[in-house]
Amino acid sequence: MAKILIVAEHAGGKLNPSTAKCVACASKIDGAQIDIAVFATDGAAVAAEAAKIQGVKTVLTVNNAANAEPLAAVLAPQVAAVAANYTHVFGPSTTFGKDLMPRVAALLGVGQLSDIAAVEGAYKFRRPVYAGNAIISVEAPQDKKLVATVRTASFQAAPQGGSAGVEAANVSASLPSHTRFVSRSAAATGRPDLQTASRVVSGGRALGSADNFKIIFGLADKMGAGVGASRAAVDAGYAANDLQVGQTGKIIAPELYVAIGISGAIQHLTGIKDARTIVAINKDAEAPIFEVADIGLVGDLFTIVPELEKALG
Amino acid sequence: MSKILVGLKRVVDYNVRVRVKPDGTGVVTDGVKMSINPFDEIALEEALRIKEKGGATEVVVVSIGPADTQQQLRTGLAMGADRAILVQTDTAIEPLAAAKVFLKLIEKENPQIVLLGKQGIDDDNNQTGQMLAALWDRPQATFASKVELDGGKAKVTREVDAGLETIEVDLPAVFTTDLRLNEPRYVKLPDIMKAKKKPLDTVAIASLGVDTAPQFKTTKYEPPAARSKGIMVKDVAELVAALKQKGLV
Ligand SMILES: Cc1cc2nc3c(=O)[nH]c(=O)nc-3n(C[C@H](O)[C@H](O)[C@H](O)COP(=O)(O)OP(=O)(O)OC[C@H]3O[C@@H](n4cnc5c(N)ncnc54)[C@H](O)[C@@H]3O)c2cc1C
Numbered sequence: 390m391a392k393i394l395i396v397a398e399h400a401g402g403k404l405n406p407s408t409a410k411c412v413a414c415a416s417k418i419d420g421a422q423i424d425i426a427v428f429a430t431d432g433a434a435v436a437a438e439a440a441k442i443q444g445v446k447t448v449l450t451v452n453n454a455a456n457a458e459p460l461a462a463v464l465a466p467q468v469a470a471v472a473a474n475y476t477h478v479f480g481p482s483t484t485f486g487k488d489l490m491p492r493v494a495a496l497l498g499v500g501q502l503s504d505i506a507a508v509e510g511a512y513k514f515r516r517p518v519y520a521g522n523a524i525i526s527v528e529a530p531q532d533k534k535l536v537a538t539v540r541t542a543s544f545q546a547a548p549q550g551g552s553a554g555v556e557a558a559n560v561s562a563s564l565p566s567h568t569r570f571v572s573r574s575a576a577a578t579g580r581p582d583l584q585t586a587s588r589v590v591s592g593g594r595a596l597g598s599a600d601n602f603k604i605i606f607g608l609a610d611k612m613g614a615g616v617g618a619s620r621a622a623v624d625a626g627y628a629a630n631d632l633q634v635g636q637t638g639k640i641i642a643p644e645l646y647v648a649i650g651i652s653g654a655i656q657h658l659t660g661i662k663d664a665r666t667i668v669a670i671n672k673d674a675e676a677p678i679f680e681v682a683d684i685g686l687v688g689d690l691f692t693i694v695p696e697l698e699k700a701l702g
Numbered sequence: 703m704s705k706i707l708v709g710l711k712r713v714v715d716y717n718v719r720v721r722v723k724p725d726g727t728g729v730v731t732d733g734v735k736m737s738i739n740p741f742d743e744i745a746l747e748e749a750l751r752i753k754e755k756g757g758a759t760e761v762v763v764v765s766i767g768p769a770d771t772q773q774q775l776r777t778g779l780a781m782g783a784d785r786a787i788l789v790q791t792d793t794a795i796e797p798l799a800a801a802k803v804f805l806k807l808i809e810k811e812n813p814q815i816v817l818l819g820k821q822g823i824d825d826d827n828n829q830t831g832q833m834l835a836a837l838w839d840r841p842q843a844t845f846a847s848k849v850e851l852d853g854g855k856a857k858v859t860r861e862v863d864a865g866l867e868t869i870e871v872d873l874p875a876v877f878t879t880d881l882r883l884n885e886p887r888y889v890k891l892p893d894i895m896k897a898k899k900k901p902l903d904t905v906a907i908a909s910l911g912v913d914t915a916p917q918f919k920t921t922k923y924e925p926p927a928a929r930s931k932g933i934m935v936k937d938v939a940e941l942v943a944a945l946k947q948k949g950l951v
């Protein structure tokens with residue numbers, strides 16, 4: 390029987406929704422026992438949240454002053470130690486999980502399966518490659534521990550309503566001091582988080598300046614949407630790096646995605662192909678974004694966006 | 703002698719629209735343009751800049767791949783690397799095996815810094831650097847957008863979901879590059895000529911004595927599900943009506 394350990398992602402005493410998505414993925418494996426491990430200085434609050442996710446049996450807390458910040462080099466030996474009792478170890482394919490899980494896998498002497506997009510069995514999965522231009526079915530060996538990351542955009546968060554037990558786990562692992570946290574700069578925007586927002590408005594190179602990009606924020610606020618950007622807009626400094634959507638940015642699956650002045654390069658499209666409805670606004674009728682758009686409007690964004698904002702009242 | 707080791711993976715060029723073979727056994731790679739993984743070009747550029755500022759004395763580019771990978775290594779030499787090593791293999795290897803190969807080379811070369819890309823744009827695994835750091839028992843600074851060296855330490859700014867994070871690591875260490883670390887230089891013609899004279903050593907992968915047997919089996923390749931055809935609207939009023947109809951506004 391599969392015994393699955395999920396590494397909780399959290400910050401500021403709050404559980405990241407990516408954890409419930411990992412549970413949703415793990416729940417697709419028949420008969421699996423699912424536990425969550427919280428690595429923190431004091432994981433009680435996060436563990437209480439995790440215990441409410443349906444399908445979870447036990448939440449383990451591993452408290453250690455060294456766990457104040459999520460440093461992969463510090464967390465990996467602890468995750469590897471807890472993993473001893475499990476057949477599978479899952480983490481989210483967010484920057485947290487992408488940084489940590491391969492380090493865990495290597496400590497365990499096994500490979501990693503990245504970006505699980507669908508479950509076909511306890512050791513059989515599907516994942517995208519080549520910027521989403523191909524989907525592969527992959528089989529993992531049953532005689533090895535399976536370390537994997539879960540493509541969060543492919544799963545709806547497992548519902549609340551569970552009542553898992555919470556236990557403190559004792560972990561003895563020697564932790565390195567060669568890696569130290571210095572600082573984090575997060576722009577507190579008050580807008581919905583890009584990765585979980587049900588609506589996202591994104592701007593591209595066409596915006597032309599950071600100042601012009603403000604009309605994207607204006608429209609997003611009117612719609613209660615999160616804000617995204619193409620790589621070109623981020624590279625040019627119109628938008629912050631954490632807004633980049635795409636193969637090498639964030640992979641998202643909102644109900645509504647509005648692409649404004651974005652051409653639709655494959656690297657961008659791979660980040661939005663699971664969006665329910667894609668709206669494209671572009672002055673070039675031949676732009677590839679229209680090939681994937683559910684609703685397309687050809688025209689100048691600098692006249693359309695203000696009009697749209699007004700029309701939405 | 704302080705050395706930087708840089709990984710250069712040969713991948714299908716990012717401009718190629720990759721297609722799945724009709725029989726589902728792989729993707730079409732015959733006659734397709736191959737290039738250096740874009741993240742690895744950024745890694746090499748960073749290594750060269752560190753050397754130019756006096757932070758290293760030698761930049762060695764390494765690739766694991768078939769004989770044709772010499773092309774990408776020559777490009778790396780033309781960009782400015784001092785020396786190249788091709789670890790030759792005709793079968794694709796998984797990231798854990800690639801990390802083990804890099805570890806073997808590290809034991810021999812003793813670099814201060816190993817710079818890899820954050821992901822190969824073909825398999826998008828995003829694993830090799832982290833695995834290497836674990837096996838080497840050294841720090842990792844992944845998704846780097848800024849690297850500042852300070853004696854035996856480095857301050858690295860990382861692109862994370864929440865914004866930017868800065869960590870400090872002791873050297874030697876593994877860094878993996880994100881897109882905004884730098885803009886790689888263009889190769890000039892005279893440099894291509896000069897690169898022909900630079901050393902490029904070929905090592906058979908078997909001679910390194912690492913286990914490269916794959917752990918995972920890919921049983922099928924499929925094209926992604928196509929999205930259904932959308933509609934074009936002619937103005938904002940129609941757009942709003944269409945959104946209302948879908949219950950989206
Ligand atoms: C390794 C690698 C990884 C990458 N990863 C990503 C990624 O994660 N995410 C990503 O987005 N890209 C990524 N890219 C970059 C990608 O290839 C494209 O270059 C990028 O997405 C283009 O951004 P854009 O659509 O904003 O700009 P452009 O391609 O320049 O498109 C601008 C569009 O705006 C339209 N336009 C101009 N003026 C107006 C106007 N006034 N009104 C309306 N429309 C207008 C134009 O018709 C055009 O279609 C990656 C590239 C590489 C090599």
Ligand SMILES: Cc1cc2nc3c(=O)[nH]c(=O)nc-3n(C[C@H](O)[C@H](O)[C@H](O)COP(=O)(O)OP(=O)(O)OC[C@H]3O[C@@H](n4cnc5c(N)ncnc54)[C@H](O)[C@@H]3O)c2cc1C
Binds near residue numbers: 767797821
């Ligand atoms: C589940 C799974 C299924 C696979 N299926 C197939 C398959 O069907 N067909 C197939 O051909 N291959 C397959 N592979 C192997 C694959 O081709 C890659 O060689 C290997 O996984 C490295 O992938 P990556 O570039 O995405 O690694 P990443 O970890 O994303 O690479 C990061 C960085 O590591 C360095 N690096 C990685 N590899 C090399 C290298 N060879 N030389 C120099 N530097 C390197 C580069 O700096 C690169 O930027 C599979 C691998 C896995 C894990």
